Amino acid sequence: MSTGTRRTMGGADAMWLHADRPNHLMVIDGIMWTEQPVDWDRFRRTIQERLVDVYPVFHERPVEPTRPWDLPAWEDDPSFSLTHHLHRARLRRPGGDKQLRDFLQKRVSRPLDRSRPLWEAWLVDGYGEGSVLFTRLHHAMADGMALAEVMLTLTDPSPGGHDAPREAGAPEGRRGILVPAAAGLVRGAMRLPTVPVTAWKAVGVTRKLLLDVLPGSLFSGEPGVDKQLTWSDPHPLPDIKAIGRATGTTVNDVLIAALSGALTRYLETFEESVDHLTTMVPVNIRPPDQPLPRELGNKFALVMLHLPTAPMAVGERLAEVHRRMERIKHSPEAFITTAVAEGIGHLHTPLDKPLVDFFAGKAIGVTTNVVGPREPRYLAGVEIAGILGWVPGSGGQTLGVSIFSYADTVRIGFKVDAATVPRPERLVAFFEAELDALRLATLEDA
The missing domain is CATH 3.30.559.30 (Nonribosomal peptide synthetase, condensation domain)
Incomplete structure (x- = not known):
């Protein structure tokens, strides 16, 4: 169903949207882990206020053009719900690197649902005494460097940092990101x-x-x-x-x-x-x-x-x-x-x-x-031990x-x-x- 609110993709965005293959999904995978458990409710609020409320592409879905010479577009998902994109899981015991790798490998090859915004995130408990944030973001949304900056807007410089909304591109979210x-x-x-x-x-x-x-x-x-x-x-x-x-x-x-x-x-x-x-x-x-x-x-x-x-x-x-x-x-x-x-x-x-x-x-x-x-940075008040993407x-x-x-x-x-x-x-x-x-x-x- 169309909502009437659309914006045209750029040419590079359209290229990545069309580049998906079963053996090569155009999805940027990231992990961020902690040595203490992350509070689920605070984490959900952080995702809502710092991603969904700030960057429109987190609540927009892709739409193919009706004319062959037009580019695809983004439109608001009329049935958007955070529950469609944010999931919770727990690793099998003993909850070490092997169990985490097994969990990730079962999911990195699954295509994202194109009838919804092209992202999902998992908060995985039971990684030792801590948690893992596993994110999957489609390349059509943004390039990897931009998405790395976006994901760091979920973090704070101290455990007392509060999960208040930030403007897109605020300096706090962009600190230290460089290739x-x-x-x-x-x-x-x-x-x-x-x-x-x-x-x-x-x-x-x-x-x-x-x-x-x-x-x-x-x-x-x-x-x-x-x-x-x-x-x-x-x-x-x-x-x-x-x-x-x-x-x-x-x-x-x-x-x-x-x-x-x-x-x-x-x-x-x-x-x-x-x-x-x-x-x-x-x-x-x-x-x-x-x-x-x-x-x-x-x-x-x-x-x-x-x-x-x-x-x-x-x-x-x-x-x-x-x-x-x-x-x-x-x-x-x-x-x-x-x-x-x-x-x-x-x-x-x-x-x-x-x-x-x-x-x-x-x-x-x-x-x-x-x-x-x-x-060190903090996710929902808990210090982050490592990051990869x-x-x-x-x-x-x-x-x-x-x-x-x-x-x-x-x-x-x-x-x-x-x-x-x-x-x-x-x-x-x-x-x-x-x-x-x-x-x-x-x-x-x-």
Whole structure:
């Protein structure tokens, strides 16, 4: 039933709405956990007042156009109820990481109901002595960086923080959210409309986007429906910063180098080796000093990062990652991919799906690296112990990576295709081994 209140989607929003596949749902999955139980009633009020009452897309549903040349729209859901979207559950005993992973894996492959607003949230009790907030938000609502900021508006800087309404984009909700891999890329993308792009750089990016071929490996198998999630223990962020200072690189460089080395070790266990694996890296192109719009939407780009996975010393790999990141920062790639995504969204099905698959086929998945709040945050009065979030892959992609820094620690999480990437816990172990090797190499060179 139409309510008569509609607003047209942007082209990028429409692209993500149409990109859903059974084996790749365009849903951003996030977890936020505590070591003490979260009060259900206070939590419900927080969701209502800080999400539903502030951002219209949390009470709007998607509507396809009646004319093929029009874009889809959002309209108010006439039967909206928080009970349709907010759920409560309890883990099986003993309520550890295994039980939590089992709970998540049963739900991450379920499509959202398109007759309602495209999100759901679960408050899961029985995770040790605490609780887990598990959120599923469709990419058509907004990009992952914006939704990370939105979800942090649910939190407070102290346990006495009250769940009063906040304006969209208020500074308290935006504190500390950044994609460090894209810091320089954002500045470059924002300059591009006023600074002429040299022809050779534009041609080079176009060749990369059109002609790049992903090397065949275990990660390039045909993905299935089921996904697996796993994540690391927290690592002290000062240790990562120390490696960066000693080597003249960034925190992001260090973490991406450790990821590259972990993928190299993982492939070696299957007697495979490739010179590089490509991952997509989201670039936030919203002005960092402006609040999020109430309508949210997608305002980001994707760049292709070639992870160096050939056999090499850890220091050499770190230097190579740094060189590749610097090269991307000084290219127009972010600006060009933004225009491509917006254009694909205006094509509509069936033309947009093959194009999405074409570009997705050039990478094994998406890697996000988010710097969250530096100080502890509180959900409904309870301190948050950790945060992770995964943006969706598409096409033949099989590996999503979430790196999230919070309260002076950093964690890595993997979302893998269960049919093609076995034993993902090895990826965590290899990532930690690579960090240890980088620390040791740094000490030896000091």
